[in-house]
Amino acid sequence: MIAPVEYLGNKIKIVDQTQLPGKLVFVTFRSYTEVVDAIKALKVRGAPAVGVAAAYGIALGAQDIKASNKAEFLSQLDKILQAFAASRPTAVNLFAAIDRMKTAASTADFATIKQSLINEAKAIHADEEAATEHLSHIGAELIQDGYIILTHCNAGPLATAGYGTALGVIKAAAEQGKKIEVIATETRPLLQGARLTAWELMQENIPVTLITDSMAGYFISRGKVSCVLLGADRIAANGDTANKIGSYTLAVLAKENGIPFYVAAPTSTIDLSLKSGAEIPIEERNPEEVTHVAGIRLAPKGVKAANPAFDVTPHQYITAIITEKGIARKPYANSLKRVIIEE
Amino acid sequence: MIAPVEYLGNKIKIVDQTQLPGKLVFVTFRSYTEVVDAIKALKVRGAPAVGVAAAYGIALGAQDIKASNKAEFLSQLDKILQAFAASRPTAVNLFAAIDRMKTAASTADFATIKQSLINEAKAIHADEEAATEHLSHIGAELIQDGYIILTHCNAGPLATAGYGTALGVIKAAAEQGKKIEVIATETRPLLQGARLTAWELMQENIPVTLITDSMAGYFISRGKVSCVLLGADRIAANGDTANKIGSYTLAVLAKENGIPFYVAAPTSTIDLSLKSGAEIPIEERNPEEVTHVAGIRLAPKGVKAANPAFDVTPHQYITAIITEKGIARKPYANSLKRVIIEE
Numbered sequence: 013m014i015a016p017v018e019y020l021g022n023k024i025k026i027v028d029q030t031q032l033p034g035k036l037v038f039v040t041f042r043s044y045t046e047v048v049d050a051i052k053a054l055k056v057r058g059a060p061a062v063g064v065a066a067a068y069g070i071a072l073g074a075q076d077i078k079a080s081n082k083a084e085f086l087s088q089l090d091k092i093l094q095a096f097a098a099s100r101p102t103a104v105n106l107f108a109a110i111d112r113m114k115t116a117a118s119t120a121d122f123a124t125i126k127q128s129l130i131n132e133a134k135a136i137h138a139d140e141e142a143a144t145e146h147l148s149h150i151g152a153e154l155i156q157d158g159y160i161i162l163t164h165c166n167a168g169p170l171a172t173a174g175y176g177t178a179l180g181v182i183k184a185a186a187e188q189g190k191k192i193e194v195i196a197t198e199t200r201p202l203l204q205g206a207r208l209t210a211w212e213l214m215q216e217n218i219p220v221t222l223i224t225d226s227m228a229g230y231f232i233s234r235g236k237v238s239c240v241l242l243g244a245d246r247i248a249a250n251g252d253t254a255n256k257i258g259s260y261t262l263a264v265l266a267k268e269n270g271i272p273f274y275v276a277a278p279t280s281t282i283d284l285s286l287k288s289g290a291e292i293p294i295e296e297r298n299p300e301e302v303t304h305v306a307g308i309r310l311a312p313k314g315v316k317a318a319n320p321a322f323d324v325t326p327h328q329y330i331t332a333i334i335t336e337k338g339i340a341r342k343p344y345a346n347s348l349k350r351v352i353i354e355e
Numbered sequence: 356m357i358a359p360v361e362y363l364g365n366k367i368k369i370v371d372q373t374q375l376p377g378k379l380v381f382v383t384f385r386s387y388t389e390v391v392d393a394i395k396a397l398k399v400r401g402a403p404a405v406g407v408a409a410a411y412g413i414a415l416g417a418q419d420i421k422a423s424n425k426a427e428f429l430s431q432l433d434k435i436l437q438a439f440a441a442s443r444p445t446a447v448n449l450f451a452a453i454d455r456m457k458t459a460a461s462t463a464d465f466a467t468i469k470q471s472l473i474n475e476a477k478a479i480h481a482d483e484e485a486a487t488e489h490l491s492h493i494g495a496e497l498i499q500d501g502y503i504i505l506t507h508c509n510a511g512p513l514a515t516a517g518y519g520t521a522l523g524v525i526k527a528a529a530e531q532g533k534k535i536e537v538i539a540t541e542t543r544p545l546l547q548g549a550r551l552t553a554w555e556l557m558q559e560n561i562p563v564t565l566i567t568d569s570m571a572g573y574f575i576s577r578g579k580v581s582c583v584l585l586g587a588d589r590i591a592a593n594g595d596t597a598n599k600i601g602s603y604t605l606a607v608l609a610k611e612n613g614i615p616f617y618v619a620a621p622t623s624t625i626d627l628s629l630k631s632g633a634e635i636p637i638e639e640r641n642p643e644e645v646t647h648v649a650g651i652r653l654a655p656k657g658v659k660a661a662n663p664a665f666d667v668t669p670h671q672y673i674t675a676i677i678t679e680k681g682i683a684r685k686p687y688a689n690s691l692k693r694v695i696i697e698e
Binding site: 033034195197198199200201203206207210211214219220221222223224225226227228229230231233256257258260261264265267268302303305306308309310311312313314315316317318319320323 | 376377538540541542543544546549550553554557562563564565566567568569570571572573574576599600601603604607608610611645646648649651652653654655656657658659660661662663666
């Protein structure tokens with residue numbers, strides 16, 4: 013079992029997800045700015061994993077703060093928190109982690125504040141590990157023997173620094189002895205499905221068939237898919253869910269063909285402060301991710317390209333949202349609140 | 356204006372579409388087997404263009420036949436016809452062209468049979484050119500000023516050895532002075548949208564934005580697309596339409612969001628011998644087209660991949676089918692027959 017994100021006292025070690033599956037490369041960061049850059053470059057990616065990496069990055073940055081009192085310390089810490097907040101806009105786990113680190117700092121004694129921040133980052137990591145493992149076992153109950161599950165992007169251990177969300181549910185169902193298969197979309201532009209999901213499933217000996225994103229409708233319409241199951245980057249109070257670009261399309265295809273569309277996410281992904289998905293900021297990334305693959309130009313020079321990294325699936329398309337506190341169903345405005353409050 | 360397919364007496368010259376947009380390379384074939392191989396390798400692709408290339412390839416092969424009577428000639432010609440029939444299964448224009456060449460041979464005098472086949476191939480080409488230009492002008496009436504048109508794969512001059520079908524309609528609307536924009540999907544696995552559609556539209560100075568296939572739903576659901584417009588590889592008698600993999604998904608997205616979904620195709624693409632799309636054979640291509648891009652492996656070694664090259668859009672999703680004989684609308688079982696009979 014690989015540790016996708018690890019805190020080693022004065023440094024953070026991560027798996028560079030951009031190099032997989034060709035090479036399994038670990039990179040080590042000794043400054044928080046390197047962690048910010050790694051998040052921006054998607055070396056560490058996946059909503060829960062980004063939250064964990066940011067928490068450790070904040071703890072790492074905090075160790076280097078030189079301050080003579082707590083107010084001074086908090087003011088310097090704030091600069092670090094802001095750098096992480098500006099790294100990626102869509103996944104809320106990042107902001108949830110930043111908030112927890114900020115609260116931990118503000119409630120800590122000045123004498124032990126640096127250690128408190130390390131402890132809080134470790135607690136965030138442990139909480140995500142526990143949450144993803146727990147939600148995976150809860151979600152596995154929805155997966156029937158013989159299911160062919162279509163998933164999008166990557167929501168496995170790499171993405172969560174834990175057990176996985178969508179892939180966690182799949183792993184847990186397989187561990188229960190259910191005979192299941194997975195259809196994984198390659199997930200252009202950055203091919204997290206081809207590079208990471210296929211790789212993680214092969215490591216687990218779970219049968220997987222790779223397809224292009226455009227093939228999902230073909231297999232769904234021909235009755236070859238039992239359900240769609242994916243992770244989430246941010247879930248609004250009404251259940252609208254931001255996830256990797258292309259998720260909305262899969263939801264429409266699932267509805268049109270009468271199969272369930274499941275979202276698996278820890279409660280740290282739920283953002284009750286947003287009424288609906290319309291308020292979720294969508295990251296627009298570099299168009300070169302669309303015009304190039306693996307550094308090779310595919311499209312004509314000078315062509316305009318768009319690159320929204322996420323889309324929002326309206327709540328009415330979602331059959332169930334699987335969390336570590338239970339499975340939420342429509343109407344989500346009630347069920348998500350209940351799930352969070354049970355905390 | 357480039358000639359995508361040209362007959363030059365004892366040879367055929369084509370644009371190698373696999374090299375675009377990086378290089379504009381013309382390749383010359385002196386034997387029919389080279390033409391068969393070029394069709395299989397998608398050096399010449401697009402349903403109407405494949406029909407034209409096959410017709411010329413058959414004429415070319417016929418010139419080398421040594422026979423002392425017509426029966427002997429036809430028997431040798433049959434081997435050539437079979438080689439082309441086995442090159443690609445889905446697009447019907449190929450089979451329509453083969454049928455026309457077969458009929459031309461069987462009705463020709465033995466003394467002039469070789470010239471008759473050249474003439475028939477040229478007639479097929481001229482017919483496709485006239486049909487695509489005519490349908491483009493008919494279809495342009497559906498395109499309103501200010502439209503943002505989403506298209507998939509490539510249905511331009513390269514694909515048709517003529518004016519284009521979907522892109523022909525777009526060109527004709529632009530020539531009418533309508534201010535239009537195009538959103539082109541890259542069209543994995545072989546990226547005909549990124550490589551060919553973007554390139555052809557840039558040549559015509561028509562504004563184009565390139566997106567990944569997975570982004571279509573994002574733009575359609577946010578009201579950024581006025582209509583979906585694409586070509587076809589085979590249309591069954593009931594209107595079910597085979598086209599590049601991913602077309603069905605766009606049709607579902609169009610229906611869900613209340614925008615028109617238009618198919619543009621010459622009547623040579625309509626196959627009244629098939630009751631429905633269930634009878635259309637779907638080509639399954641090499642999985643390496645999915646696991647690799649531009650020769651670079653993207654997915655883990657040994658991963659299983661699927662590669663259906665087409666899907667079928669059921670007739671109920673299609674707002675109109677634009678042909679050179681007029682615009683067919685539901686119920687297609689009547690309107691398509693009427694269009695063909697008006698021939």
